[in-house]
Amino acid sequence: MHHLLKLILKILAKRAILRYKPIVIGITGSVGKTTTKEAVFAVLSRKFWVRKNEKNYNNEFGVPMAVLGIDPAKLQNNRFGKASRLDLARLAARRVNYKLQTFCHALWLVYGWPEQKYPKALVLELAADRPGDIEYFVDIVRPQVGIVTAVGEVPVHIEFYASPQEVANEKYELIRSLPPDGLAVLNYDDQTVLDMKEKSKAKVITFGFSNLANLWISDISYFAVEDNKNIGGLSFKINYASSFIPVRISGIIGQHQLYGVLAAVAVGINFGMNLVDISAALERIEVPRGRMNLLAGIKNSAIINDTYNASPLSTHAALDTLRDFAKAREALGIKGRRIAVLGDMRELGKYEIEAHRSIGKIAAERCDVLITVGAAAKFIADSAAKQMSKENIMSFNTSDEAKSKVQEIIQEGDIVLVKGSRSMKMEKIVEEIKKIG
Numbered sequence: 001m002h003h004l005l006k007l008i009l010k011i012l013a014k015r016a017i018l019r020y021k022p023i024v025i026g027i028t029g030s031v032g033k034t035t036t037k038e039a040v041f042a043v044l045s046r047k048f049w050v051r052k053n054e055k056n057y058n059n060e061f062g063v064p065m066a067v068l069g070i071d072p073a074k075l076q077n078n079r080f081g082k083a084s085r086l087d088l089a090r091l092a093a094r095r096v097n098y099k100l101q102t103f104c105h106a107l108w109l110v111y112g113w114p115e116q117k118y119p120k121a122l123v124l125e126l127a128a129d130r131p132g133d134i135e136y137f138v139d140i141v142r143p144q145v146g147i148v149t150a151v152g153e154v155p156v157h158i159e160f161y162a163s164p165q166e167v168a169n170e171k172y173e174l175i176r177s178l179p180p181d182g183l184a185v186l187n188y189d190d191q192t193v194l195d196m197k198e199k200s201k202a203k204v205i206t207f208g209f210s211n212l213a214n215l216w217i218s219d220i221s222y223f224a225v226e227d228n229k230n231i232g233g234l235s236f237k238i239n240y241a242s243s244f245i246p247v248r249i250s251g252i253i254g255q256h257q258l259y260g261v262l263a264a265v266a267v268g269i270n271f272g273m274n275l276v277d278i279s280a281a282l283e284r285i286e287v288p289r290g291r292m293n294l295l296a297g298i299k300n301s302a303i304i305n306d307t308y309n310a311s312p313l314s315t316h317a318a319l320d321t322l323r324d325f326a327k328a329r330e331a332l333g334i335k336g337r338r339i340a341v342l343g344d345m346r347e348l349g350k351y352e353i354e355a356h357r358s359i360g361k362i363a364a365e366r367c368d369v370l371i372t373v374g375a376a377a378k379f380i381a382d383s384a385a386k387q388m389s390k391e392n393i394m395s396f397n398t399s400d401e402a403k404s405k406v407q408e409i410i411q412e413g414d415i416v417l418v419k420g421s422r423s424m425k426m427e428k429i430v431e432e433i434k435k436i437g
Contacts, residue, residue: 005061006060006061009060009061009064009065009068010060010064010140012064012068012106012107012109012110013063013064013065013067013068013140013141014139014140015110015111016067016068016109016110016118017067017140017141017142019110019115020115020118022118022119022120022121022122023048023120023121023122023144023145023271024121024122024124024141024142024143024144024145025040025044025121025122025123025124025143025144025145025146025147025267026124026126026137026138026141026143026145026146026147026174027040027123027124027125027126027146027147027149027263028125028126028127028128028134028146028147028148028149028171028174029147029148029149029150029151029171029187029193030149030150030151030152030155030156030157030167030171030311030313031149031150031152031156031256031311031313031314031317032149032150032256032257032259032260032314033058033125033126033127033149034056034125034288034291034308035257035260035287035288035291036125036147036149036259036260036263036264037052037053037123037124037125037260038052038260038285038286038287038288039260039261039263039264039282039285040123040147040260040263040264040267041123042264042281042282042284042285042286043264043265043267043268043273043278043281043282044121044123044267044268044271045281045284046273046277046278046280046281047268047271047272047273047277048119048120048121048271049119049120049121050119050120050121050122050123051066051069051119051121051122051123052066052122052123052124052125053065053066053123053124053125054066054071054072054073055073055288056125056308057072057073058124058125058126058127059127059129059133060133060136060137063124063126063137063140063141064140066122066124067122067124067140067141068105068106068109068110069105069106069109070102070105070106122141124137124141124143126174128157128167128170128171129157129160130157130160130161131160131161131166131170132170133170134170134171134173134174134177135173135177137174138173138174138177142177143174143177143178143182144178144179144181144182144183145178145182145183145184145185145267145270146174146175146177146178146182146183146184146185146202147185147186147263147266147267148171148172148174148175148184148185148186148187148193148196149187149193149259149260149263150187150190150193150259150313151164151167151168151171151190151192151193152164152190152192152311152312152313153312153313154311154312154313154348154351154355155167155168155311155313156309156311156314156345156347156348157347158347158348158349158351159346159347159348159349160347160349164192168192168193168195171193171196172196172199175196175199175200175202176199176200178200178201178202179201179202180201180202181202181203182202182203183202183203183204183205183266183267183270184196184197184200184202184203184204184205185204185205185206185207185263185266185267186200186204186205186206186207187206187207187208187259187263188206188207188208188210188212188213188214188216189208189209189210189213189259194206205266205269205270207259207262207263207265207266208259208262209255211239214240214266215238215239215240215262215265215266215269216238216239216262217236217237217238217239217258217261217262218236218237218239218244219235219236219237219246220234220235220236220255220258221234221235221236222234222235222253222324222325222328223235223248224332225250229332229334230332230334231253231294231325231328231329231332232250233248233249233250233251233252233253234248234249234252234253234255234257234258235247235248235249236258238261238262238265238275238278238279240265240269240275243275244275245275245276245278245279246279247261247279247282247283248283249261249282249283249285250283251285251287251293251294252285252287252292253292253294253304253321253325254292254317254318254320254321255317255320255321255324256314256317256320256321257287257292261282261285264278264282265278265282268281288308289305289308290305290306290307290308290427291306291308292304292305292306292318292321293305293306295430295434295435296434296435297410297414297416297433297434297435298407298410298433298434298435299410299411299412299413299414300412300413301336301410301411301412301413301414301415301416301433302325302329302336302414302415302416303415303416303418303430303433303434304318304321304322304325304415304416304417304418304419305418305427305430306318306417306418306419307418307419307420307426307427307429307430308422309421309422310342310343310344310345310346310419310420310421310424311345311348312345312348312355312358312359314419315342315345315359315419316359316362318417318419319340319359319362319363319366319367319417320366321417322338322340322366322367322415322417323338323365323366325415326338326415329413329415334413335413336411336412336413336414336415337368337369337411337414337415338366338367338368338369338414338415338417339367339368339369339370339371339406339409339410339414339415339416339417340363340366340367340369340370340371340417340419341371341372341373341402341406341416341417341418341419341420341426341429342359342363342370342371342372342373342377342380342417342419342420343372343373343374343377343399343419343420343421343424343426344356344373344374344375344376344377344420344421344423344424345359345376345377345420345421346376346421346422346423346424347421352376353376353379356376356377356379356380356383357379357380357382357383358383359380359383360379360380360381360382360383360384360385361383361384361386361387363380363384364383364384364386364387364388365387367417368392369392369393369409370384370388370392370393370394371393371394371395371396371402371405371406372393372394372395372396373395373396373397373398373399373401373402373420373424373426373429374397374398374420374424375397377395377420378395381393381394381395398425399420399424399425399426399427399428399429400428402429403428403429403431403432403433404432406429406432406433407432407433410433416433418430
């Protein structure tokens with residue numbers, strides 16, 4: 001049944017692409033895909049009717065469902081807990097009814113007459129968990145624009161690949177698939193991604209923090225809100241050719257998140273938008289839950305909720321944000337310790353131990369208190385212990401074990417970064433320490 005559904009979705013989605021011929025923007029990379037998707041969606045929505053795949057539905061089911069306008073969340077089985085047999089029967093009937101309606105809608109969209117209204121552009125996040133994933137997607141959606149966010153030295157999901165270069169080759173499949181009149185948007189600051197430029201037959205726009213990129217960011221700083229009592233977000237300048245424009249985005253606190261912003265600017269420019277309109281659109285970016293969200297915590301602490309997932313590259317960036325954010329708060333007269341709560345980084349295969357040890361060295365320089373969660377994360381603690389006091393390092397097996405201790409040690413004004421792979425359920429710690437009401 002699983003394979004049959006996958007085949008049906010592929011056939012219908014391919015047919016929809018051929019029939020309606022939308023502009024397709026494909027986004028891949030080891031980190032930053034979802035933030036980039038949200039930024040591109042915000043920019044292009046100012047010009048077109050745009051659809052995106054919701055949340056993290058970026059696999060062989062989620063991508064074709066986005067093409068067909070199907071909400072995957074409504075098709076998933078729900079956990080009803082304690083319910084009567086009658087209630088369960090009603091809920092099951094509703095789910096079956098929705099699935100039938102969805103299937104009929106998809107058939108009518110693809111084969112019905114007259115043609116249905118359809119978005120001008122699709123912004124699709126494409127996961128590359130295993131070899132062949134990107135080739136599967138591009139065969140369906142035929143992108144005209146391809147964005148590669150970053151790869152890094154030890155990419156996420158490397159457990160399923162022979163080497164980091166094999167991961168890079170998988171990402172390159174998106175760029176290879178682009179037509180000559182298409183656009184490749186590449187991260188200048190990631191050498192592995194930049195190397196794709198020489199092999200692209202499509203036009204290339206590079207982005208980064210270096211002024212050697214086609215599109216770059218400068219003058220980055222935090223801005224304050226509430227009478228200079230809290231950090232509101234980041235302000236910066238976007239530079240392109242001989243022009244620049246100042247931008248302020250609330251809710252974005254990590255400089256690494258600005259890579260997604262730059263990629264969105266590149267796409268907007270490609271479709272004839274000016275920097276003023278693009279800047280206005282960027283103010284509407286919605287930062288996805290669990291991705292560098294700034295929350296109010298107990299005892300007037302600040303929480304950086306980055307619990308959705310973790311890789312060596314994203315964890316390094318999150319620790320940099322912890323350091324920079326603490327400095328910005330101190331400039332406002334808000335003093336507190338830097339606490340890093342780090343869980344296992346999964347799917348790293350043979351690179352697991354060394355990757356965690358490397359993060360430990362960085363954590364020792366970026367935080368005052370380190371709490372690790374999980375067996376692999378103990379290597380973070382062991383490595384950090386060579387540079388910081390062991391009294392400020394604690395290790396736990398699970399997030400359930402760690403959450404009460406984190407709550408206990410928080411002091412007035414502390415900044416708490418919480419991050420780990422999805423399976424570590426680090427959000428339980430966030431729920432324990434966030435301010436209620």
